[in-house]
Amino acid sequence: MTDQRERILGCACDLYLKHGLDGLSMRKLAREVGVTAPAIYRHYGGREEVLADVLREAHRTFSRYLYAALGEPTQLDRFFGAGQGFLNFVIEHPRWYSIMHTAPEHLGMDKLPEDIEGMQSAIHQFWIDRVRECMDATILKDGNPEKTAITMWAHAHGMVQLYQEGCLPVSEEEFRMLFKASGARLMAGVATEAFARDLEGMVLSETDTGIQTG
Amino acid sequence: MTDQRERILGCACDLYLKHGLDGLSMRKLAREVGVTAPAIYRHYGGREEVLADVLREAHRTFSRYLYAALGEPTQLDRFFGAGQGFLNFVIEHPRWYSIMHTAPEHLGMDKLPEDIEGMQSAIHQFWIDRVRECMDATILKDGNPEKTAITMWAHAHGMVQLYQEGCLPVSEEEFRMLFKASGARLMAGVATEAFARDLEGMVLSETDTGIQTG
DNA sequence: GTCTATAATCCGATAGAC
DNA sequence: GTCTATCGGATTATAGAC
Structure with a gap:
């Protein structure tokens, strides 16, 4: 679902804005979203893809x-x-x-x-x-x-x-x-x-x- | 020996100037100096102390x-x-x-x-x-x-x-x-x-x- | 002063069950 | 789509033998 991808991006932005780049790991992101780490990889190819989306938001x-x-x-x-x-x-x-x-x-x-x-x-x-x-x-x-x-x-x-x-x-x-x-x-x-x-x-x-x- | 501390600092600067902050870990520094990691701690209290000395050099x-x-x-x-x-x-x-x-x-x-x-x-x-x-x-x-x-x-x-x-x-x-x-x-x-x-x-x-x- | 060995965390990413 | 379990790696730092 693209819905979930947007929710993940929102959490990624929150996490980055609060704790910086070091605070945005795949594991912490998963915890913030409320799922486990591997679930994130269903929506994003990897950390780099997440960061690219955060950068687009900026x-x-x-x-x-x-x-x-x-x-x-x-x-x-x-x-x-x-x-x-x-x-x-x-x-x-x-x-x-x-x-x-x-x-x-x-x-x-x-x-x-x-x-x-x-x-x-x-x-x-x-x-x-x-x-x-x-x-x-x-x-x-x-x-x-x-x-x-x-x-x-x-x-x-x-x-x-x-x-x-x-x-x-x-x-x-x-x-x-x-x-x-x-x-x-x-x-x-x-x-x-x-x-x-x-x-x-x-x-x-x-x-x-x-x-x-x- | 303060001699050894200077040698370590020299290696730390080389390492930082070549590979940046991420390239300057205690383990890599030890390898560059030619000793094992714990030996560094005899001369520096920790990574932070090394970085402070590198910053002074800068x-x-x-x-x-x-x-x-x-x-x-x-x-x-x-x-x-x-x-x-x-x-x-x-x-x-x-x-x-x-x-x-x-x-x-x-x-x-x-x-x-x-x-x-x-x-x-x-x-x-x-x-x-x-x-x-x-x-x-x-x-x-x-x-x-x-x-x-x-x-x-x-x-x-x-x-x-x-x-x-x-x-x-x-x-x-x-x-x-x-x-x-x-x-x-x-x-x-x-x-x-x-x-x-x-x-x-x-x-x-x-x-x-x-x-x-x- | 230096070593081996190890503790304790963190990381990204994947396999395979459900 | 999400889970459990795990691989393979990095890191700082310390305990204790020599």
């Missing part, structure tokens, strides 16, 4: 948080709305964010299933689209949307990682403010204007970075 | 890469030199960078030993000092050095994480350029100057972010 939930912003009226609202959705997601579901950034071999896979890679590409593309339309609206400097998206992605991801690792000794509410303020700093730039002009003649001359003086 | 090596930049003559040289040292470290020793950002409970510890936390504080302070002296030299905008350091730290850390997770499908050499170009983008800012001015009236009014128009 991506679906993440996408829901992001796509909600598409209902906003302006490019800026959609951009900030997506950022707010991202922040809400990582704070409300740290473990789901975590499994999305766990190396496949740590999940017992050589590489991710194609459909999951497709979900990741779609999310990546979502951010590039938000950046591009903010460039069109002269909110972001004109340039290569993909590279600008990577810069902002790296900053957001790094902030979250540092927070979740305990490198930033702040409360949840303080982190929300820190995250936004740091994002604003990225948008406005941390270098003085005089030095930013010098920068163009240095590293920027070697590569296509999409930076313009505006 | 911090020591990282510090060496960073502090080399202190010999440079100008604030800018020291700043960029430290950035280059950071980049070299993460590319040459990804596993050492990784264990430095592994949650303590994943190393079998409730929390990190105090001396290791001290090493982390020293590194954190090193970056704040680099930022502060660049503010003094009007390279970076005046403001709160600690907060600006966090922004740049998050960006650098995020870039590395995305690269090491395979989210950035680039070669090592391409990543080096991408890392520097993205850092330049952070320094110069991604928003248009017009929008950056608007930003001050929005999120920045709520918090002390240290952003100034210059």
Whole structure:
């Protein structure tokens, strides 16, 4: 029955969200479902298949948080709305964010299933689209949307990682403010204007970075 | 003999750097050293103690890469030199960078030993000092050095994480350029100057972010 | 200080009865 | 579809002989 498979997946998600990857073994999963271990193998080929389904759930939930912003009226609202959705997601579901950034071999896979890679590409593309339309609206400097998206992605991801690792000794509410303020700093730039002009003649001359003086 | 303890630590580092955390069990460590498992317990109280020593090695090596930049003559040289040292470290020793950002409970510890936390504080302070002296030299905008350091730290850390997770499908050499170009983008800012001015009236009014128009 | 032997747990996965 | 029973393996850690 596919009904039972869904029940198993639900228990697997509960177990993972509560106790992490180590807490999600086939035996514990069976106990949570209320059956014995071999029964699970009637519905899933093995642990790797279960983890793949859990990972799909994580991506679906993440996408829901992001796509909600598409209902906003302006490019800026959609951009900030997506950022707010991202922040809400990582704070409300740290473990789901975590499994999305766990190396496949740590999940017992050589590489991710194609459909999951497709979900990741779609999310990546979502951010590039938000950046591009903010460039069109002269909110972001004109340039290569993909590279600008990577810069902002790296900053957001790094902030979250540092927070979740305990490198930033702040409360949840303080982190929300820190995250936004740091994002604003990225948008406005941390270098003085005089030095930013010098920068163009240095590293920027070697590569296509999409930076313009505006 | 403390001689033997050092030999064990050396083997533990080799084992970890080659095969990761899962590859560093007491049994495998014993085999690498050339003795049986119980012998290790004469020199280390348990696996957790071994991991703590490996982690100390990681911090020591990282510090060496960073502090080399202190010999440079100008604030800018020291700043960029430290950035280059950071980049070299993460590319040459990804596993050492990784264990430095592994949650303590994943190393079998409730929390990190105090001396290791001290090493982390020293590194954190090193970056704040680099930022502060660049503010003094009007390279970076005046403001709160600690907060600006966090922004740049998050960006650098995020870039590395995305690269090491395979989210950035680039070669090592391409990543080096991408890392520097993205850092330049952070320094110069991604928003248009017009929008950056608007930003001050929005999120920045709520918090002390240290952003100034210059 | 190192050994043999072993305790006590955990894991993923399977065979075969019902 | 689920069960009992089990295989084959891993792990940390300890007891006691030498």
